Every structure is written in structure tokens, then in C-alpha cells.
Amino acid sequence: MRLVMRLASQPAWSTAAILSLGGLAALLEGLSLILFIPLIQSLGGTAAAAGGLEGRFARALSVVPGDLVVPFTVALLCLLVVAKNAAAFAGLWLSRSAEGQAAHRLRVRIFGQALSSCIDYRPGHRRSDIVNTLAENSWKVATALGLTYRVILCAATILVFAVLMMLISLPLMLVAVLFMAVGALIIRRATGRAASIGQVVVAENKAFGLHMWESVNALQLIRTFGRESYEADRFAGTSERLRRRLLHLDALWAVPGPVSEVVVVLLIGALILVAGESDVGVASLAAFLSLLYRIQAPARELMQNKVTIDGMGAAVGDVATFLEDTREPFLPEGVEEAPAVGSGIELHRVSFRYAPGEPWALRDVSLCIPAGQTTAIVGRSGAGKSTLFALLFRFHDPTEGSVTADGVPLDRFRLESWRSRLSLMSQDVQLFNDTVEANIAYGDLRASREAVREAAKVAHADRFIEALPQGYGTVVGDHGLRLSGGQRQRIALARTVLRNPDVLMLDEPTNALDVESARAFQEALARFSHRRTVVVIAHQLSTVLSADQVVVLDGGEVREVGPPAELIGGGGRFAEMYELGQTASHPLPTERANGL
Ligand code: ADP
Numbered sequence: 001m002r003l004v005m006r007l008a009s010q011p012a013w014s015t016a017a018i019l020s021l022g023g024l025a026a027l028l029e030g031l032s033l034i035l036f037i038p039l040i041q042s043l044g045g046t047a048a049a050a051g052g053l054e055g056r057f058a059r060a061l062s063v064v065p066g067d068l069v070v071p072f073t074v075a076l077l078c079l080l081v082v083a084k085n086a087a088a089f090a091g092l093w094l095s096r097s098a099e100g101q102a103a104h105r106l107r108v109r110i111f112g113q114a115l116s117s118c119i120d121y122r123p124g125h126r127r128s129d130i131v132n133t134l135a136e137n138s139w140k141v142a143t144a145l146g147l148t149y150r151v152i153l154c155a156a157t158i159l160v161f162a163v164l165m166m167l168i169s170l171p172l173m174l175v176a177v178l179f180m181a182v183g184a185l186i187i188r189r190a191t192g193r194a195a196s197i198g199q200v201v202v203a204e205n206k207a208f209g210l211h212m213w214e215s216v217n218a219l220q221l222i223r224t225f226g227r228e229s230y231e232a233d234r235f236a237g238t239s240e241r242l243r244r245r246l247l248h249l250d251a252l253w254a255v256p257g258p259v260s261e262v263v264v265v266l267l268i269g270a271l272i273l274v275a276g277e278s279d280v281g282v283a284s285l286a287a288f289l290s291l292l293y294r295i296q297a298p299a300r301e302l303m304q305n306k307v308t309i310d311g312m313g314a315a316v317g318d319v320a321t322f323l324e325d326t327r328e329p330f331l332p333e334g335v336e337e338a339p340a341v342g343s344g345i346e347l348h349r350v351s352f353r354y355a356p357g358e359p360w361a362l363r364d365v366s367l368c369i370p371a372g373q374t375t376a377i378v379g380r381s382g383a384g385k386s387t388l389f390a391l392l393f394r395f396h397d398p399t400e401g402s403v404t405a406d407g408v409p410l411d412r413f414r415l416e417s418w419r420s421r422l423s424l425m426s427q428d429v430q431l432f433n434d435t436v437e438a439n440i441a442y443g444d445l446r447a448s449r450e451a452v453r454e455a456a457k458v459a460h461a462d463r464f465i466e467a468l469p470q471g472y473g474t475v476v477g478d479h480g481l482r483l484s485g486g487q488r489q490r491i492a493l494a495r496t497v498l499r500n501p502d503v504l505m506l507d508e509p510t511n512a513l514d515v516e517s518a519r520a521f522q523e524a525l526a527r528f529s530h531r532r533t534v535v536v537i538a539h540q541l542s543t544v545l546s547a548d549q550v551v552v553l554d555g556g557e558v559r560e561v562g563p564p565a566e567l568i569g570g571g572g573r574f575a576e577m578y579e580l581g582q583t584a585s586h587p588l589p590t591e592r593a594n595g596l
Pocket of ligand 1: 354355360361379380381382383384385386387388
């Protein structure tokens with residue numbers, strides 16, 4: 001519960017207000033129950049005992065004329081009940097709004113930290129876990145906050161009632177405490193496993209989340225391989241396991257109710273016996289019993305909420321761990337604004353590996369990428385091309401060496417400012433399920449409609465966009481499902497045109513296009529990239545031959561650098577590739593391109 005309060009980071013005034021209102025409601029309810037003593041006294045006309053609460057009531061009410069005692073007490077009772085409900089309602093409303101605010105703050109924090117910490121690049125981390133933490137566990141923290149308030153309030157209510165019961169009769173109270181303690185012990189033993197089951201539920205929920213995420217992303221693959229029933233069975237299996245665990249938790253949650261009811265029935269019998277033996281009056285016994293009856297609800301709620309909170313412990317822990325893991329931004333943030341790249345980007349003896357102990361993905365790479373020219377990177381799959389891109393984008397910092405732009409190390413620049421100078425286009429176009437216009441405008445959120453249309457024209461996309469049913473207002477579907485590969489590429493190019501980067505990074509975007517689409521795209525691209533700094537991962541000979549400089553990577557090391565004609569004549573590795581008539585044996589795996 002302490003962790004929940006810390007995570008929810010509710011302002012102190014709000015917690016204080018919720019607890020005071022709840023405490024006030026408990027006090028008012030207790031007082032209203034005690035008012036039954038004079039009412040019952042007036043009924044039976046029992047002689048007021050000299051001492052105790054009965055005597056005190058008799059003395060206090062002696063100022064009220066005899067026939068007005070009942071209406072006066074009833075009016076007071078009504079007033080107390082109304083005041084109690086008003087306080088309880090205000091407390092509940094505040095608590096609900098606190099829950100909502102806590103959930104909202106947590107979601108925003110988790111999302112912000114997920115973005116800034118690049119947790120998805122960390123080895124061993126699954127993207128579906130982020131979704132799970134964000135979509136599910138953050139809600140649970142908010143719910144647990146509400147339950148924690150209820151637990152504290154129930155405890156306060158029980159305390160108020162217990163004090164009043166003690167004021168009525170100490171012996172009766174002792175008997176009640178004894179029975180309650182036995183009941184609580186039984187319940188504790190029966191529900192002790194809630195926390196461990198909660199942990200299993202969270203683990204299974206994560207597995208379920210991963211499964212859902214993967215299956216939804218691979219719907220087409222599943223269908224093409226005819227694996228619908230196999231996947232449906234697997235899905236049903238995971239879902240069924242989760243259902244069983246949740247049922248188990250629910251069963252535990254139901255334990256406190258019946259146990260405490262049985263205990264109370266036994267207790268009432270015992271109390272009547274004890275009252276008969278001592279000098280407790282009928283009115284006091286009735287008030288005591290009604291307090292005892294009313295105490296059951298908060299007692300049961302307290303225990304059930306405790307079981308629920310224990311069950312949520314793992315989910316709350318997951319949110320805490322996520323926030324802790326992602327507290328530090330993944331990369332140190334610079335302070336300078338990145339100016340336009342004037343002379344070029346340089347790598348100085350750069351080595352990089354994804355984790356300590358893993359093989360080097362890049363080793364001792366020194367390289368100059370001159371501004372205003374096209375540099376083609378060639379090499380087999382696994383040679384380190386995507387890693388080089390990731391370092392240029394500063395998705396990672398080099399393990400050794402440094403990358404500079406016009407002599408300034410990249411880590412001196414604000415990340416966003418540096419990345420705004422670059423733009424990446426690959427075969428794998430990411431489009432939002434939004435309108436064509438919104439997808440292009442993503443390149444510059446302040447762009448006017450005219451600017452968007454102009455960018456589409458530069459990208460040779462205007463004609464086909466205008467032919468779409470709603471033109472620029474057409475929604476492209478998930479990942480641009482409604483568009484062809486070539487159309488998607490041209491929308492991505494329009495987005496890049498609007499962004500107007502200094503450095504254009506291309507991961508051979510036309511590789512997956514048919515000849516005609518590729519040509520339309522290539523023409524637009526060539527015009528746009530003219531005189532711009534371009535770095536292209538090249539798979540096609542034509543791309544390499546039109547570059548100003550070729551860098552041949554192999555096993556993370558630079559083998560050759562120079563203009564293509566020079567390298568062909570040099571008789572080295574590139575000349576060999578040229579002879580073979582191709583520049584790389586395999587296209588880049590798409591998932592690598594995603595990893596960027
Ligand atoms: P290319 O783009 O030329 O195919 P990469 O840069 O993707 O090559 O990979 C270079 C090396 O780094 C390979 O050995 C690959 O297995 C490894 N690698 C790439 N991405 C990761 C990653 N996210 N975590 C660990 N190793 C990686």
C-alpha cells in the first residue's frame with residue numbers, strides 16, 4: 001500500500017481531505033447508532049441505570065419536555081444520517097477523482113519515459129510489455145489507490161465503532177474482540193496466497209499480452225500459412241490459463257464474507273449470554289448489537305480489499321519497476337542546437353556492440369560522409385550497415401570512438417535537434433491509421449495545407465492522392481493497408497520532403513517495389529536529394545554506381561572507401577562484387593529495418 005501511495009503521488013491535501021471526510025462519516029454514523037439508546041429507553045420506559053451511556057443520555061435529554069423526546073431524537077438522528085451521507089459522498093467523489101488523476105499522471109509518465117528511455121532497444125525487453133504496463137497495470141495502480149483509501153477508512157470506521165462499543169460496555173467489547181480476532185486469523189490463513197497468485201497473474205498477463213501483440217501483427221502470416229486453428233488453440237490455451245488464475249483470486253476474495261458472518265452469529269449468542277450475566281441494560285445491548293452489526297460491513301470490506309490489493313501487488317510492482325528502469329534517459333541529452341551540416345559527418349575510430357560481452361557490430365570504423373554528396377554503404381547482411389545508421393541517428397552512442405558533425409560530437413546536441421536534421425526512408429514504411437494529409441503533415445506539424453500539397457507534388461504523389469475517394473482526407477488504414485507499396489513510399493517521401501532534412505538516410509526503399517513504381521519513386525527522390533547529403537544502404541548496383549562514394553563494410557569493419565569507378569578498377573572486394581553483378585547477397589531483413 002505504501003508503494004501504491006508513492007506511485008500515485010497524490011497531493012497531501014487530497015489524501016488528507018479524503019481521509020478526514022471518511023473519518024467524519026464514520027463518526028457521524030457511530031453517533032447516529034448510539035442515538036438508538038434514548039429511543040429504546042423511551043419505548044420500554046426502563047429505569048435509566050445511574051452510570052454508563054444510558055444514564056448520560058437520560059441526564060442530557062432531561063431538558064427536553066417528556067413528550068418531545070422521541071421527535072427530538074428522531075430529528076437529530078435524521079440530521080446525523082444526512083450529514084454522514086453528505087460526508088461519505090464527498091469523500092467518495094474526491095477518492096474517485098484522485099484515482100482518475102493518478103491513472104492519468106501515471107499513463108503520461110510511463111509513455112513519456114518509454115519514449116525518452118528507448119526501452120525498446122534494450123536487450124531482453126519486449127514491446128508488448130510496454131503496452132501491458134501502460135494499458136493495464138497503470139489502471140491497477142489507480143484502482144489500488146482507491147482501495148487503499150477504502151482500507152484506511154474502513155480501519156478508521158472500525159476504530160470509531162470500537163471506541164463507542166467500549167463506551168457502552170467493556171466486557172461485551174472484550175468478548176467481541178476475541179471472536180473477531182479468531183475470525184481474522186481464519187481469513188488470513190485462507191487468503192494468504194493472494195499475493196503469490198497475483199504474481200502469477202501478472203506474469204501470465206504479460207505472456208498473454210505478448211501473444212496478442214504478436215498474433216495481431218502477424219494476422220496475414222497466420223492466414224497465408226493456414227495456421228488459423230493452431231493459433232486459435234494456442235490463444236485459447238493462454239486465455240484459459242489466465243481465466244483460471246483470475247477465478248482463483250476471485251474465490252479468495254469471497255472467503256472473508258461468509259467467515260465473518262458465521263463468526264458474528266456466534267458472537268451475538270455469546271454477547272446475549274454475557275449481557276445476561278452483567279448489568280448491561282437492554283437499550284445499551286441493542287445499541288451495542290447494532291454497532292456490531294454495522295461494523296461488519298467495513299470489516300468485511302477491509303479484508304476483501306486487502307486481498308484484492310495483495311493480488312494487485314505484482315502489477316503495482318511492475319509499474320514501479322518500469323518507472324525505475326526508464327527513469328534515466330537512454331542517452332545523455334546535449335544542450336546545443338544542431339546547426340545545418342556544413343562540411344560533413346565523421347566517424348572517428350568508432351566501435352560498437354549492443355551489450356557488454358557481445359561481439360562487435362562495428363569495429364574501429366573511421367569514415368567521412370561529405371555534405372552534399374551521396375555515400376553508398378554496401379555489405380552482406382550482418383555487416384553492420386543498420387548499426388551504422390543507428391549511430392548516425394544517435395539511437396545508440398558508440399562504445400568506443402566518436403561521431404562528429406562538422407567537428408562537433410553528436411552528444412553535444414539536443415537529441416531532438418540533431419535528429420530533426422536527418423530523415424530515414426526504408427522499405428518498411430510506417431504510416432498511422434489516419435488521413436493521407438495527417439500522415440504527410442507528420443513531417444512538420446505546423447505545415448499549412450498548401451505546404452502538404454506541395455510536398456506531395458515533389459514526391460510525385462499528388463495525382464494518385466487526388467484520385468483516392470476522399471483525396472487528402474482518405475484514411476489510409478492500418479499501416480497504410482489501403483495503398484500500394486509504391487504509393488506508401490511516395491507518401492513517406494512527401495513526409496520527408498516536408499521535413500526537409502539536411503541528411504537523407506535511405507535503406508534502399510525501392511527494393512520491394514515493382515519496376516514501374518520504383519522508377520516513379522526514384523525520379524522524385526533523385527530530384528529531391530540533389531545536392532543533399534545522402535547516405536544509402538545499397539542493394540542494387542545502379543544505386544551504388546550513381547553514388548559519389550562507396551563504403552564497403554564487412555564483419556563490422558570498413559574494407560574499402562572511394563568513388564565507385566576507382567574501386568572497380570582497384571581489384572578489391574567491391575570489384576569482386578561488381579563482377580558478380582550484385583552488391584549484396586541478401587536484402588536487409590525487415591525486422592532490422594524496424595529496429596531502427
Ligand atoms: P546489417 O544491417 O548490415 O545487416 P546490422 O547492423 O543489423 O547488420 O548487424 C550487425 C551485427 O550486430 C550483427 O551481428 C547483428 O546480429 C548484431 N545486431 C544487430 N542488431 C542488434 C541488436 N538489437 N541487439 C544485438 N545485436 C544486434
